[in-house]
Amino acid sequence: MGNRMKAPLILLLCLEMMAFVVLSLASSSVPNNAYPSAFGDDSGSGSCAPREGVLVPPRREVYDEGRIFDISHKYREDMPTWGSSEGLGRFLWLPASMKNGSLANNSEMKMPTHTGTHVDAPGHVFDHYFDAGFDVDSLDLADLNGPALLVDVPRDKNITADVMKDLNIPRGVRRVLFRTLNTDRRLMWKKEFDTSYVGFMKDGAKWLVENTDIRLVGTDYLSVAAYDDLIPSHHVFLESREIILVEGLKLDDIKLGIYSVHCLPLRLLGAEGSPIRCILIK
Ligand SMILES: *C1O[C@H](CO)[C@@H](O)[C@H](O)[C@H]1NC(C)=O
Numbered sequence: 554m555g556n557r558m559k560a561p562l563i564l565l566l567c568l569e570m571m572a573f574v575v576l577s578l579a580s581s582s583v584p585n586n587a588y589p590s591a592f593g594d595d596s597g598s599g600s601c602a603p604r605e606g607v608l609v610p611p612r613r614e615v616y617d618e619g620r621i622f623d624i625s626h627k628y629r630e631d632m633p634t635w636g637s638s639e640g641l642g643r644f645l646w647l648p649a650s651m652k653n654g655s656l657a658n659n660s661e662m663k664m665p666t667h668t669g670t671h672v673d674a675p676g677h678v679f680d681h682y683f684d685a686g687f688d689v690d691s692l693d694l695a696d697l698n699g700p701a702l703l704v705d706v707p708r709d710k711n712i713t714a715d716v717m718k719d720l721n722i723p724r725g726v727r728r729v730l731f732r733t734l735n736t737d738r739r740l741m742w743k744k745e746f747d748t749s750y751v752g753f754m755k756d757g758a759k760w761l762v763e764n765t766d767i768r769l770v771g772t773d774y775l776s777v778a779a780y781d782d783l784i785p786s787h788h789v790f791l792e793s794r795e796i797i798l799v800e801g802l803k804l805d806d807i808k809l810g811i812y813s814v815h816c817l818p819l820r821l822l823g824a825e826g827s828p829i830r831c832i833l834i835k
Pocket residue numbers: 571573574575576577586587588647650651652653658
């Protein structure tokens with residue numbers, strides 16, 4: 554376990570040359586001039602009819618005519634980040650660019666590993682697990698992929714033991730995505746971190762561990778645990794090292810029911826968190 558990465562994640566994104574040829578629609582008001590099409594106009598291709606000769610990249614939330622749903626958030630400069638009122642801020646830049654004479658554009662990025670839609674490994678809240686190497690690369694892909702239930706929880710409470718009991722999730726269900734008031738409040742679209750988000754209270758986490766077969770717990774803000782029970786709820790979930798927590802999911806406009814979920818974290822050796830791409834397939 555010699556090679557231990559620190560929390561910030563630094564990756565080189567080597568885009569295949571000319572894979573994304575994007576004509577600049579830059580205006581002086583866009584926040585990140587190096588990435589005009591990604592950060593400039595979030596309304597995507599819908600708002601302006603493509604002009605002749607202007608290439609417009611596809612940006613989708615749903616694929617294959619409603620069969621595949623992207624439930625990961627886009628990484629944006631104005632997405633919320635833990636404990637900050639400023640949002641994520643600049644996380645992507647171009648040390649080498651074609652505009653400056655390079656043969657290709659090569660971006661670098663830096664962000665906390667628990668940013669946006671992400672996964673927690675047991676080492677997140679147990680230092681002896683961290684030291685023993687229970688990082689995101691140790692998570693079981695069989696738990697991160699398979700049949701999953703999308704449920705709504707009551708909008709007037711955090712997720713307590715009573716709430717869990719009333720959900721009546723049958724034994725045998727291994728993956729559950731919990732949609733909460735956070736989705737209605739669009740908290741993942743607000744750059745200010747908000748401590749009043751809905752999450753699991755300790756007794757709700759304990760009820761889930763003791764009375765269900767759930768191995769994958771997904772929620773719709775930056776932590777599955779309510780702010781008031783932040784560490785206790787994480788402890789209850791992660792102690793057995795059998796439950797995987799996926800946080801910051803984008804569950805808007807998806808019908809309740811059973812899907813096939815597919816979540817893939819990066820293989821970040823030594824990291825107790827990782828950005829994760831999750832999709833639901835009907
Ligand atoms: C990178 O190269 C692409 C393709 O030539 C171009 O469209 C884009 O504007 C370039 N970006 C920068 C920041 O140079």
